[in-house]
């Protein structure tokens with residue numbers, strides 16, 4: 001039996017491991033695909049305090065090294081379900097734990113276009129807060145018309161030469177105040193009833209082809225970067241029997257990252273929160289680990 005089993009080796013899970021190990025707890029981290037989580041897809045991170053610039057992979061390697069050097073165990077497996085004190089994996093392995101921390105992250109919803117994965121970091125981004133500063137003076141497009149897309153468009157309009165918002169519906173669906181702000185900006189162009197159909201360019205994005213859904217006409221936008229802001233997808237299915245999920249599928253928790261079930265905590269992008277960044281994920285990891293350690297000590 002481990003003191004604490006952590007689901008997910010992203011910034012939240014690995015930070016939780018570091019804190020729990022430094023409280024002298026035995027810790028197992030189970031990761032299904034990439035040690036380091038989604039930040040490994042980012043070629044350049046410039047907003048993590050203390051590091052002027054690093055790649056997502058460099059950051060992930062540092063975290064993994066730190067966990068291993070403190071004596072943490074990391075297993076490659078997919079958690080299929082959890083119950084209080086028990087974590088079951090797709091491989092058939094079952095791990096017992098005094099406390100469990102879910103740090104399974106979330107995924108940015110993708111456009112599903114050819115070349116999309118290849119162009120991430122080379123003209124395709126899912127996070128204007130993260131990557132907007134790299135696009136200073138560029139012509140950019142942002143796909144989406146909800147609050148996230150509109151907030152990101154406002155942010156980008158202060159940095160970029162021009163911002164084209166491409167929305168599939170006939171109107172923007174985000175807050176009116178944000179929409180009004182965008183309509184009043186000279187360097188923002190809003191195109192509704194249109195969908196992205198092709199990302200142009202092989203090693204680097206050279207443009208975006210869009211199609212009008214009312215008359216089927218196509219046109220190419222000469223943009224250097226496309227920001228995709230069409231929502232995020234949490235992967236919380238394996239946990240829904242022990243946690244309460246909000247309307248969007250995120251796990252709800254209190255200030256100490258405790259879910260509705262004693263001994264089960266949640267940290268990072270998979271939980272209900274306003275800002276999904278490395279700083280907030282690592283912050284959650286620390287809070288959840290301290291709460292989990294106190295819970296283990298109380299048993």
Ligand SMILES: Cc1cc2nc3c(=O)[nH]c(=O)nc-3n(C[C@H](O)[C@H](O)[C@H](O)COP(=O)(O)OP(=O)(O)OC[C@H]3O[C@@H](n4cnc5c(N)ncnc54)[C@H](O)[C@@H]3O)c2cc1C
Nearest residue numbers: 008010011012032037038042079105130268269277278281
């Ligand atoms: C391209 C890109 C660029 C970004 N740039 C920045 C940036 O510059 N600055 C910034 O602050 N943030 C950035 N972010 C956001 C940042 O990466 C996330 O906020 C952060 O990684 C969240 O950490 P997390 O640990 O909560 O989740 P994740 O990083 O998503 O890690 C969760 C881990 O859990 C694993 N997992 C999920 N389900 C299971 C399961 N059932 N069993 C086992 N393992 C499971 C996943 O495989 C994953 O590795 C970027 C994101 C992307 C995609």
